[in-house]
Amino acid sequence: MNRSIDKLLLNPIRLKIISTLIGVSECDFNYLKKITESTQGNLSIQLKKLKEHDYINIEKKFENNYPKTICSITKKGKLKFEEFFETILTYRNNTSKH
Amino acid sequence: MKTKEEQIEIISSVINSTKENLKPLSVNFIFWGILIVIMSFIHFSFPQFIQYTKYSSLLFWTILPTLGMIYTVVYNIKIRKVVGYETYLNRVIKIIWGIFNISWLVIIVMSLNGGNNPVPEILFLLSTTLITTGIIIKFKPIVIGGTLLMLFTVYINFNPNINFFMVNIIGVSLGMLVPGISLYFSKVNE
Numbered sequence: 001m002n003r004s005i006d007k008l009l010l011n012p013i014r015l016k017i018i019s020t021l022i023g024v025s026e027c028d029f030n031y032l033k034k035i036t037e038s039t040q041g042n043l044s045i046q047l048k049k050l051k052e053h054d055y056i057n058i059e060k061k062f063e064n065n066y067p068k069t070i071c072s073i074t075k076k077g078k079l080k081f082e083e084f085f086e087t088i089l090t091y092r093n094n095t096s097k098h
Numbered sequence: 099m100k101t102k103e104e105q106i107e108i109i110s111s112v113i114n115s116t117k118e119n120l121k122p123l124s125v126n127f128i129f130w131g132i133l134i135v136i137m138s139f140i141h142f143s144f145p146q147f148i149q150y151t152k153y154s155s156l157l158f159w160t161i162l163p164t165l166g167m168i169y170t171v172v173y174n175i176k177i178r179k180v181v182g183y184e185t186y187l188n189r190v191i192k193i194i195w196g197i198f199n200i201s202w203l204v205i206i207v208m209s210l211n212g213g214n215n216p217v218p219e220i221l222f223l224l225s226t227t228l229i230t231t232g233i234i235i236k237f238k239p240i241v242i243g244g245t246l247l248m249l250f251t252v253y254i255n256f257n258p259n260i261n262f263f264m265v266n267i268i269g270v271s272l273g274m275l276v277p278g279i280s281l282y283f284s285k286v287n288e
Contacts, residue, residue, distance in 0.1 A: 012105075015105060015109065016108060019109045020112050020113075020183075023113050023116045024116055024183045024184060024185050024186070025183075025184045025185060025186050025189040026183065026184050027116075027183030027184070028183070030182055031181075031182025085109065088102045088106060091102045092102040092103065092106065095102070
């Protein structure tokens with residue numbers, strides 16, 4: 001089977017974000033920053049891209065006068081992650097056969 | 099661009115880093131176990147003080163647990179902030195115990211209205227919630243504790259003259275305190 005790979009998830013930071021969100025109900029910006037080991041600015045850009053493609057939900061709120069960003073994965077995001085994972089497994093299996 | 103192996107490595111390492119942490123749940127069990135045992139002991143030891151008026155006993159068993167609920171809600175929110183994420187398991191447990199809290203309040207109000215002792219109903223509700231929690235987190239001591247508590251509730255039903263405070267102390271100790279301590283030191287949290 002020859003599937004095209006989702007280019008949005010080829011970026012390691014975006015892949016880390018989606019891999020984190022697939023396992024949790026929701027998580028905050030600081031946790032994602034720690035997991036992705038990226039800068040605040042870069043993480044914001046990657047989150048925005050994922051949000052634009054409807055892979056994630058972003059909820060912004062204030063807590064003790066500080067802004068707080070909460071992220072969660074959407075149904076489309078889950079589906080795209082599953083497809084991505086299956087595709088890379090297929091690629092890897094095909095490569096190891098040759 | 100990363101290779102396929104590297105991408106798989108990224109996914110597995112990220113998923114593994116987001117662990118289930120059941121220690122806060124065990125702290126909740128220990129807190130409630132101790133609180134209810136102390137309250138039952140106080141009521142058992144000083145009935146003339148707790149049952150001074152028609153409503154003093156009801157106030158004692160409503161105000162203190164409500165304060166306990168507020169404390170545990172604040173504690174759980176703090177833990178959630180420190181951890182930075184909420185797993186699906188944590189969410190399910192939160193919903194189950196949220197429903198327990200609402201049901202507990204409804205039972206108290208209904209028993210006040212009917213003039214009944216709410217202890218058997220509350221213990222039965224607690225036992226079913228404990229069994230459900232234990233099955234969901236796959237932790238046998240909580241399932242066993244909940245089952246023992248349910249057996250106690252059945253025993254109360256057939257022996258209505260039994261001292262309810264002693265039943266409370268033994269039932270809650272076996273159903274919450276011991277399983278809570280067991281969960282706190284369990285390898286599940288390592």
